[in-house]
Amino acid sequence: xxxxxxxxxxxxxxxxxxxxxxxxxxxxxxxxxxxxxxxxxxxxxxxxxxxxxxxxxxxxxxxxxxxxxxxxxxxxxxxxxxxxxxxxxxxxxxxxxxxxxxxxxxxxxxxxxxxxxxxxxxxxxxxxxxxxxxxxxxxxxxxxxxxxxxxxxxxxxxxxxxxxxxxxxxxxxxxxxxxxxxxxxxxxxxxxxxxxxxxxxxxxxxxxxxxxxxxxxxxxxxxxxxxxxxxxxxxxxxxxxxxxxxxx
Ligand code: NAD
Numbered sequence: 001x002x003x004x005x006x007x008x009x010x011x012x013x014x015x016x017x018x019x020x021x022x023x024x025x026x027x028x029x030x031x032x033x034x035x036x037x038x039x040x041x042x043x044x045x046x047x048x049x050x051x052x053x054x055x056x057x058x059x060x061x062x063x064x065x066x067x068x069x070x071x072x073x074x075x076x077x078x079x080x081x082x083x084x085x086x087x088x089x090x091x092x093x094x095x096x097x098x099x100x101x102x103x104x105x106x107x108x109x110x111x112x113x114x115x116x117x118x119x120x121x122x123x124x125x126x127x128x129x130x131x132x133x134x135x136x137x138x139x140x141x142x143x144x145x146x147x148x149x150x151x152x153x154x155x156x157x158x159x160x161x162x163x164x165x166x167x168x169x170x171x172x173x174x175x176x177x178x179x180x181x182x183x184x185x186x187x188x189x190x191x192x193x194x195x196x197x198x199x200x201x202x203x204x205x206x207x208x209x210x211x212x213x214x215x216x217x218x219x220x221x222x223x224x225x226x227x228x229x230x231x232x233x234x235x236x237x238x239x240x241x242x243x244x245x246x247x248x
Pocket of ligand 1: 017136
């Protein structure tokens with residue numbers, strides 16, 4: 001699986017799956033533009049061969065437009081940024097909902113609007129280009145307790161992905177959605193630490209994974225690289241579940 005000669009932009013690349021993807025794509029030969037709202041986190045990628053970092057808040061339309069104007073056309077884009085709201089519909093304020101929709105969905109719409117023209121140019125000249133959107137098994141795939149805003153917005157990501165795939169399939173621009181299971185990342189550790197009983201919270205997260213363990217970021221990166229590479233050139237509009245069997 002090679003990403004040689006491909007320029008790939010990744011959002012939320014400061015930590016977790018975004019950071020691991022930046023490293024994996026660079027190791028596969030891509031020129032990676034790793035972006036995150038948090039410049040300090042991006043410093044962890046400084047000096048990694050094949051990776052250039054840019055601060056980008058995906059909720060800011062002006063920042064997205066400025067970055068798109070400044071970058072070469074992309075061969076691949078991984079929209080990874082997202083936020084987990086914890087609670088039922090009874091706990092969900094309008095502000096929480098608006099924030100989740102903005103970060104989890106509207107940001108991807110804006111990123112696609114800004115970068116699809118360049119992706120289409122590369123698809124035309126190179127024969128393929130790819131978008132990967134971060135969804136979740138908690139989406140239209142399956143309901144989970146305390147994940148109202150999260151599940152609804154990640155379901156919207158799947159709908160957005162299929163619509164974009166349909167619009168550009170004849171132009172060789174593919175668009176797929178990744179649906180991970182429970183992945184051990186800094187934000188998951190934060191959710192565990194902020195639970196009333198963190199030890200039990202960790203057990204509960206592990207218990208919902210039939211393989212009896214959390215996923216690591218390295219369980220995700222081979223699929224991410226594959227979906228951004230020409231190895232998946234006949235795959236588009238799909239929700240790819242890497243969930244350790246939760247949705248069997
Ligand atoms: P994380 O949540 O630990 O890190 C998120 C990163 O996003 C941070 O570096 C943060 O600075 C950045 N970020 C936050 N707001 C941003 C903004 N406005 N603009 C740009 N960057 C911003 O990483 P993770 O757990 O790997 O999650 C990444 C994605 O994967 C999210 O969309 C999440 O919903 C999704 N996901 C996570 C899991 C899991 O179990 N961890 C499972 C399924 C899906």
